[in-house]
Amino acid sequence: xxxxxxxxxxxxxxxxxxxxxxxxxxxxxxxxxxxxxxxxxxxxxxxxxxxxxxxxxxxxxxxxxxxxxxxxxxxxxxxxxxxxxxxxxxxxxxxxxxxxxxxxxxxxxxxxxxxxxxxxxxxxxxxxxxxxxxxxxxxxxxxxxxxxxxxxxxxxxxxxxxxxxxxxxxxxxxxxxxxxxxxxxxxxxxxxxxxxxxxxxxxxxxxxxxxxxxxxxxxxxxxxxxxxxxxxxxxxxxxxxxxxxxxxxxxxxxxxxxxxxxxxxxxxxxxxxxxxxxxxxxxxxxxxxxxxxxxxxxxxxxxxxxxxxxxxxxxxxxxxxxxxxxxxxxxxxxxxxxxxxxxxxxxxxxxxxxxxxxxxxxxxxxxxxxxxxxxxxxxxxxxxxxxxxxxxxxxxxxxxxxxxxxxxxxxxxxxxxxxxxxxxxxxxxxxxxxxxxxxxxxxxxxxxxxxxxxxxxxxxxxxxxxxxxxxxxxxxxxxxxxxxxxxxxxxxx
Amino acid sequence: xxxxxxxxxxxxxxxxxxxxxxxxxxxxxxxxxxxxxxxxxxxxxxxxxxxxxxxxxxxxxxxxxxxxxxxxxxxxxxxxxxxxxxxxxxxxxxxxxxxxxxxxxxxxxxxxxxxxxxxxxxxxxxxxxxxxxxxxxxxxxxxxxxxxxxxxxxxxxxxxxxxxxxxxxxxxxxxxxxxxxxxxxxxxxxxxxxxxxxxxxxxxxxxxxxxxxxxxxxxxxxxxxxxxxxxxxxxxxxxxxxxxxxxxxxxxxxxxxxxxxxxxxxxxxxxxxxxxxxxxxxxxxxxxxxxxxxxxxxxxxxxxxxxxxxxxxxxxxxxxxxxxxxxxxxxxxxxxxxxxxxxxxxxxxxxxxxxxxxxxxxxxxxxxxxxxxxxxxxxxxxxxxxxxxxxxxxxxxxxxxxxxxxxxxxxxxxxxxxxxxxxxxxxxxxxxxxxxxxxxxxxxxxxxxxxxxx
Numbered sequence: 038x039x040x041x042x043x044x045x046x047x048x049x050x051x052x053x054x055x056x057x058x059x060x061x062x063x064x065x066x067x068x069x070x071x072x073x074x075x076x077x078x079x080x081x082x083x084x085x086x087x088x089x090x091x092x093x094x095x096x097x098x099x100x101x102x103x104x105x106x107x108x109x110x111x112x113x114x115x116x117x118x119x120x121x122x123x124x125x126x127x128x129x130x131x132x133x134x135x136x137x138x139x140x141x142x143x144x145x146x147x148x149x150x151x152x153x154x155x156x157x158x159x160x161x162x163x164x165x166x167x168x169x170x171x172x173x174x175x176x177x178x179x180x181x182x183x184x185x186x187x188x189x190x191x192x193x194x195x196x197x198x199x200x201x202x203x204x205x206x207x208x209x210x211x212x213x214x215x216x217x218x219x220x221x222x223x224x225x226x227x228x229x230x231x232x233x234x235x236x237x238x239x240x241x242x243x244x245x246x247x248x249x250x251x252x253x254x255x256x257x258x259x260x261x262x263x264x265x266x267x268x269x270x271x272x273x274x275x276x277x278x279x280x281x282x283x284x285x286x287x288x289x290x291x292x293x294x295x296x297x298x299x300x301x302x303x304x305x306x307x308x309x310x311x312x313x314x315x316x317x318x319x320x321x322x323x324x325x326x327x328x329x330x331x332x333x334x335x336x337x338x339x340x341x342x343x344x345x346x347x348x349x350x351x352x353x354x355x356x357x358x359x360x361x362x363x364x365x366x367x368x369x370x371x372x373x374x375x376x377x378x379x380x381x382x383x384x385x386x387x388x389x390x391x392x393x394x395x396x397x398x399x400x401x402x403x404x405x406x407x408x409x410x411x412x413x414x415x416x417x418x419x420x421x422x423x424x425x426x427x428x429x430x431x432x433x434x435x436x437x438x439x440x441x442x443x444x445x446x447x448x449x450x451x452x453x454x455x456x457x458x459x460x461x462x463x464x465x466x467x468x469x470x471x472x473x474x475x476x477x478x479x480x481x482x483x484x485x486x487x488x489x490x491x492x493x494x495x496x497x498x499x500x501x502x503x504x505x506x507x508x509x510x511x512x513x514x515x516x517x518x519x520x521x522x523x524x525x526x527x528x529x530x
Numbered sequence: 531x532x533x534x535x536x537x538x539x540x541x542x543x544x545x546x547x548x549x550x551x552x553x554x555x556x557x558x559x560x561x562x563x564x565x566x567x568x569x570x571x572x573x574x575x576x577x578x579x580x581x582x583x584x585x586x587x588x589x590x591x592x593x594x595x596x597x598x599x600x601x602x603x604x605x606x607x608x609x610x611x612x613x614x615x616x617x618x619x620x621x622x623x624x625x626x627x628x629x630x631x632x633x634x635x636x637x638x639x640x641x642x643x644x645x646x647x648x649x650x651x652x653x654x655x656x657x658x659x660x661x662x663x664x665x666x667x668x669x670x671x672x673x674x675x676x677x678x679x680x681x682x683x684x685x686x687x688x689x690x691x692x693x694x695x696x697x698x699x700x701x702x703x704x705x706x707x708x709x710x711x712x713x714x715x716x717x718x719x720x721x722x723x724x725x726x727x728x729x730x731x732x733x734x735x736x737x738x739x740x741x742x743x744x745x746x747x748x749x750x751x752x753x754x755x756x757x758x759x760x761x762x763x764x765x766x767x768x769x770x771x772x773x774x775x776x777x778x779x780x781x782x783x784x785x786x787x788x789x790x791x792x793x794x795x796x797x798x799x800x801x802x803x804x805x806x807x808x809x810x811x812x813x814x815x816x817x818x819x820x821x822x823x824x825x826x827x828x829x830x831x832x833x834x835x836x837x838x839x840x841x842x843x844x845x846x847x848x849x850x851x852x853x854x855x856x857x858x859x860x861x862x863x864x865x866x867x868x869x870x871x872x873x874x875x876x877x878x879x880x881x882x883x884x885x886x887x888x889x890x891x892x893x894x895x896x897x898x899x900x901x902x903x904x905x906x907x908x909x910x911x912x913x914x915x916x917x918x919x920x921x922x923x924x925x926x927x928x929x930x931x932x933x934x935x936x937x938x939x940x941x942x943x944x945x946x947x948x949x950x951x952x953x954x955x956x957x958x959x960x961x962x963x964x965x966x967x968x969x970x971x972x973x974x975x976x977x978x979x980x981x982x983x984x
Contacts, residue, residue, distance in 0.1 A: 084623075091625050097600050101583070114579035119602055124582075131580040138652030139568070139575045172623040237908045317571040320674035320706040323900065326984045404581045441905040445915045445934065445981045452913055452936060452979075454905050474905075476936075478982055506569055506676045506704070508961065530905040530913065530938060 069106035073210035076102040077403035085198035086179040101403035109140035149384035154213020159358025163254035167201030185264035191231040199225035214363040224250030227267040231274040238277035240270035283473035285528035289433030298498040298515035304479025306414040308448040311382035323446035337377040338483030343417035344372035353413035353514030354499030361407035364396035401509035415516030419489030428464040472529040490518035539606040546689040555591040563682035571674035590616035595624025628841040661728040675705040686816035696810040714738035715918025721807040738919040753893035754975040762958035762965035775839035800871035819849035836869040872963035879951030895921040934981040
C-alpha cells in the first residue's frame with residue numbers, strides 16, 4: 038500500500054513505516070474509504086531586543102500527528118500530541134467515531150478529487166540553518182543593530198526581533214503517498230516608536246510591526262540591512278510627529294509593495310477561496326462577494342491585473358512541495374488580464390466545481406484540519422519604474438507599510454491604514470502625511486489599477502493569515518511591486 | 531485519565547533536587563487539554579474533530595535571569611534534560627526576571643476534578659448541531675457555526691514546593707444565520723454543553739432575522755446599544771491596551787491626556803474565581819490570581835500585573851501573566867508572559883434591553899463586530915464592521931435591520947460615554963479571555979461608512 042515509504046531511510050523510520058502501515062490498514066478495516074496520517078514537528082524561536090535589552094527569548098517545539106478518515110461521505114479527524122507509537126489506536130478510533138457521528142445526519146456521498154500516490158522528499162532552500170545560530174549570537178546581532186540605529190530625541194522605543202520556524206512533516210495516505218517535507222523560514226525586522234506631547238507614531242521595516250519572514254535561513258536576516266533601515270524608519274517616525282494629517286479626498290494613490298500585498302491578500306486572495314464562496318466559512322471568517330458561476334467571466338480588475346497562486350515561488354512564505362492533502366504544489370492563475378479565472382480550493386471542494394486539485398489545502402499544525410488556504414498570491418509585475426510612476430502622477434498620495442487593516446464579511450469593503458504617506462505634486466514626492474488610510478471596495482480598487490511597477494521592484498512579502506474555527510494561522514506569501522490606483526477615497530484612520 | 535501530578539519525578543522536583551544550586555529557582559508549567567468540535571455550514575456538518583494536546587514548560591531563574599525550555603513528554607529523563615537546557619538558556623541568553631519569593635510560593639492548591647467532559651459523545655455534540663440546522667431550515671435560514679467542548683487541566687509547580695492544579699471545562703455554541711435579506715448571530719459559553727438549550731439558543735438568533743430588506747443608514751455619530759457579544763469584543767481590546775500594566779510600556783498616553791473619569795454606573799473588574807469552572811485561578815507564572823477592580827466609582831482604579839511588570843513598577847503581581855496562545859492547540863509552551871486581564875466582568879445594571887431601547891429616541895443596536903483591528907494603540911481606537919444583526923431604533927422602537935456599518939471608534943471614549951448598563955449578563959469567550967458582560971448604551975459611537983453588498 039505504501040509504495041512511497043522506501044523514501045524513509047533509517048531504522049527509526051522503518052519502525053515508523055510499520056506503525057503507519059498499521060494505522061492505514063486498520064482504518065480501511067474499520068470502514069474508511071480513504072485515510073491519511075500526518076505528523077508534524079514544529080520548532081519556533083523568537084528573539085527580541087527592546088531599547089538594547091533582551092525582551093523575549095521564546096524557543097518552543099510542538100510535535101503531534103493526526104489521522105483523517107473518509108467514511109460515509111464525512112471526514113473524521115482526530116489529533117494527538119507526541120508520536121503515534123502508543124496512542125494511534127485511540128486516535129484512530131476517535132477519528133472513526135467523529136466521522137460516524139457526523140454521518141448520522143445525512144450521507145452526502147461526496148468524495149474528493151483523487152490523487153495518485155507519490156513518494157517524495159522536499160526541503161525549502163536554506164543556506165544557514167537558523168537554529169544552528171546560537172541565541173546568544175542573535176541577541177548580540179540585534180544589540181549591535183540597536184547601537185547603530187541610535188536614539189533620536191523623540192524616539193521612545195526601538196524594537197528589533199528575529200524569528201525562525203522549522204516544520205518537519207510526514208504525510209502518508211491510503212492512496213500510497215509518503216511525503217516528507219522540511220520547511221524552514223527565517224525573518225526579522227525593526228519597529229521604531231516616537232512620541233512627543235502625547236502623540237505616538239511608529240515606523241517599521243521591512244513590514245508591519247517590524248516583522249517579515251521568508252522560506253530561507255539566517256542569511257535572509259543578515260541581508261535585511263536592519264541597522265541602516267532602522268536609522269531610516271527611526272527618522273521617519275520622528276518626522277511623522279510634525280507631519281500634517283492625510284487629506285480626506287478621492288485621489289490617485291500609489292501603494293508600495295507591502296501595501297499592495299495587503300490589498301491583494303484581503304480583497305483578492307480571500308475572495309477567491311472556494312470554501313468562502315460556498316458559504317462554508319460564513320459563520321466566522323466570512324464569505325465572498327464572488328459567485329462560483331462567475332468564474333471565467335467576472336471582471337475583477339483592470340486589464341493589467343494578473344494574479345497567480347504560486348506555491349512553487351522561491352523564497353515565498355507560502356512555498357512548499359506538497360500540500361497537507363498530498364497534492365503537489367502548483368502555480369494557478371487566479372486573475373488573467375483582469376478576469377477572475379481561478380480559485381483556492383481543497384480536494385473536496387475542487388470536486389464540487391469539477392476542477393483538479395490545486396495543492397492549496399493547508400493546516401496550521403498537526404492539531405488542525407487542512408482547509409483551502411492561500412499559498413503565494415502574487416500580482417504579476419508590470420513595466421514601470423517607481424520613479425517614473427511617481428513622475429507620471431500629477432497629483433496623488435504615495436503610501437508605505439500597513440498600519441491597520443479591516444475588511445467586511447464578503448471581502449468587498451476594505452479599510453487599509455498605512456504607517457506613512459507622501460503627497461505627490463506634479464510628479465514629485467512632497468510633504469509627509471500622517472495617519473493615512475484608504476477605503477472603498479476591492480472591486481473598484483483593482484478595476485482602477487492603471488500601472489504596476491516592474492520586476493526590479495517586485496519582491497516577496499510574508500504574512501500570517503487566520504481562518505477557520507478553531508482559528509488556524511498559516512503563513513502566506515505575496516509577490517508584489519508598487520501599483521497605482523485611480524480615484525481612491527483617501528483619508529485618515 | 532491520570533492527573534498531571536501523577537509523575538515519578540514530582541517529589542524530587544518539589545524538593546529542589548533538580549536544581550544545580552539551591553539558590554536557583556525552577557518552575558514547571560503544564561497544560562493538558564481535550565478539545566472536540568463540530569463545525570457546520572449551509573445547514574450541514576462540514577468538519578468535526580477531536581484533539582488531545584499537552585505541553586510542559588520549564589522556567590529556570592539563575593541570578594535573576596530567566597531561561598526556558600519545553601518538552602512534550604513527562605518521563606523523568608526528558609524533564610531532567612529540559613531543566614538543564616533551561617538553566618543553560620538562563621546563563622547564556624536569560625531575560626531579566628525577578629525570582630519569586632520562595633516562602634510566599636509554598637502553596638498547595640489542588641482543585642478536585644470536574645466531571646470528565648471526554649465522556650460527552652460525538653453524537654451529543656452532533657445532535658446539538660442537528661437541532662440548530664433543523665430549526666434553521668424551518669425558519670428558512672442558512673446557518674453555520676460550531677459546537678465545541680473543551681476539558682483542560684493546568685498545573686504549575688516549583689522547586690520551592692508549590693503545587694497548583696486546576697481542571698476546567700468550557701462548552702461553546704456559535705451560530706451565524708441569514709435568509710438572503712437579513713442576518714443574525716449568537717454565541718453562548720458555559721461550563722457544560724448540558725447547560726445550553728440548542729433550540730432556545732437558535733431561536734434567539736433566528737428572531738433577529740426578518741424577511742424585509744435591510745434599511746441603509748448614513749454614516750455618522752449615533753447613540754448605540756451594544757449587545758453583550760459586541761461588548762465582549764470591545765473588552766478584548768481594552769484588556770491589553772487599557773487595563774494591563776503592559777499598556778504603560780506601550781504608550782497608553784490616552785489616560786494622561788483625557789483623564790481617568792468614567793461614568794459612575796460602570797463597575798469593571800477581573801476575577802478568575804467568578805469564572806472558576808472555565809479557567810484556572812492562577813496564571814502561567816504560578817501566581818494565584820487576585821480580584822482587581824479596574825473601573826469603579828467613576829475612576830480607573832488599578833491595572834493587572836505579571837511578575838516582570840510588577841517588579842518594574844514596584845507592585846505585586848496580580849497573577850495576570852498569561853499566554854494567549856497557551857490556550858489553543860497546538861500549545862506553544864515557550865510563549866512569553868503576556869500580561870492582560872483574562873477574566874473581565876462588568877456589573878449588570880437594572881434595565882432590560884427593551885427598557886434601553888424605549889429610552890432611546892433614535893440610535894443603532896449592534897449585535898456583534900467583525901474583523902476588528904486596532905488603528906491607534908494609545909487611544910485604543912479600533913475599526914471593524916458590525917455583523918449578525920444591526921438595527922435602527924426610532925422613537926423608542928426597533929424599526930428594522932440595517933446594512934452593516936464600518937465603525938472607527940476609541941473604545942476608551944466609548945466607555946466614558948456609557949449611559950446605561952443592561953440587567954442581563956452573558957458569558958463570551960475568545961482566545962484573549964472570558965468576558966461576563968451585559969449590554970451597554972453609549973451616547974455616541976462613530977460609524978464611518980455603510981458596508982456595500984454584492
